[in-house]
Amino acid sequence: xxxxxxxxxxxxxxxxxxxxxxxxxxxxxxxxxxxxxxxxxxxxxxxxxxxxxxxxxxxxxxxxxxxxxxxxxxxxxxxxxxxxxxxxxxxxxxxxxxxxxxxxxxxxxxxxxxxxxxxxxxxxxxxxxxxxxxxxxxxxxxxxxxxxxxxxxxxxxxxxxx
Ligand SMILES: [Zn+2]
Numbered sequence: 001x002x003x004x005x006x007x008x009x010x011x012x013x014x015x016x017x018x019x020x021x022x023x024x025x026x027x028x029x030x031x032x033x034x035x036x037x038x039x040x041x042x043x044x045x046x047x048x049x050x051x052x053x054x055x056x057x058x059x060x061x062x063x064x065x066x067x068x069x070x071x072x073x074x075x076x077x078x079x080x081x082x083x084x085x086x087x088x089x090x091x092x093x094x095x096x097x098x099x100x101x102x103x104x105x106x107x108x109x110x111x112x113x114x115x116x117x118x119x120x121x122x123x124x125x126x127x128x129x130x131x132x133x134x135x136x137x138x139x140x141x142x143x144x145x146x147x148x149x150x151x152x153x154x155x156x157x158x159x160x161x162x
Contacts, residue, residue: 007032011064011072012105015040015094023070030072032064036094044083045090045098051081054088062095063102063128065109071127074103097139111140 007018011032019033035041044051060078063071074095081091095103102110106126113122114133123130 010067011074011095012103013064013074013095016074028070030067030070031061032072032074034074034076034095036076036092040094041091042079042081043092044081044086045092046086047083048092049083049085051083051091054080054082057090062093062100063106064095065103065105066127097143100136100139102136107136107140110136 004018007021008014008016011018013034015037017035017037019035021030021032023030042050042053057078057080059075061073061075064074066072076093078093079091080088082088090098092098097104097107100107110122110126110128110133113126114137117125119130119133122128122133126133128136
C-alpha cells in the first residue's frame with residue numbers, strides 16, 4: 001500500500017504494518033487492517049518478552065482517534081503466546097496497552113482531555129462512556145507510575161564521588 005507513513009501518522013501508530021484501509025460506508029467507520037512489525041511480534045502482552053506462539057486467537061478491533069468526523073478502528077489478529085512467566089496471554093501489540101480496547105493515541109488524548117475539560121465534553125467529543133474515561137485514566141496513570149518508579153530507582157543508584 002502506498003502512503004503508509006501518512007496512514008501511520010493519521011492513525012497515530014508506530015512499529016505497525018498497515019495492510020489495507022477500508023471505509024465501511026454503512027457504519028461510517030474506517031477500518032485499518034494492521035499487524036505488528038516483525039520485531040514486535042510474538043511478545044508477551046504483560047512483559048514484552050519474546051515467547052513461543054500458543055494459538056492464533058481471533059480478529060480484534062481497537063478504537064483509534066477519529067479522522068475528522070469519521071470513527072476509525074484498527075483490526076488485527078490477536079494471537080496468544082505462552083510466556084515463561086505469565087503463561088498463555090494475548091500477544092502484545094505496538095499500538096495499544098495490554099487488554100485495552102483503544103490505541104495509545106486515543107488513551108493519551110482522553111486522559112489529557114479529562115484534565116482540561118468537562119465530563120460531557122470528553123464523553124461527547126470522544127464518543128465514549130464516562131466509565132470508559134475512568135478505565136483509560138487508570139491505565140494511563142499506571143504507566144506514569146511505572147515510569148516514575150523507574151526514575152526513582154535511578155536516583156537510588158549511589159552517585160560516584162570523586
Ligand atoms: Zn510475560
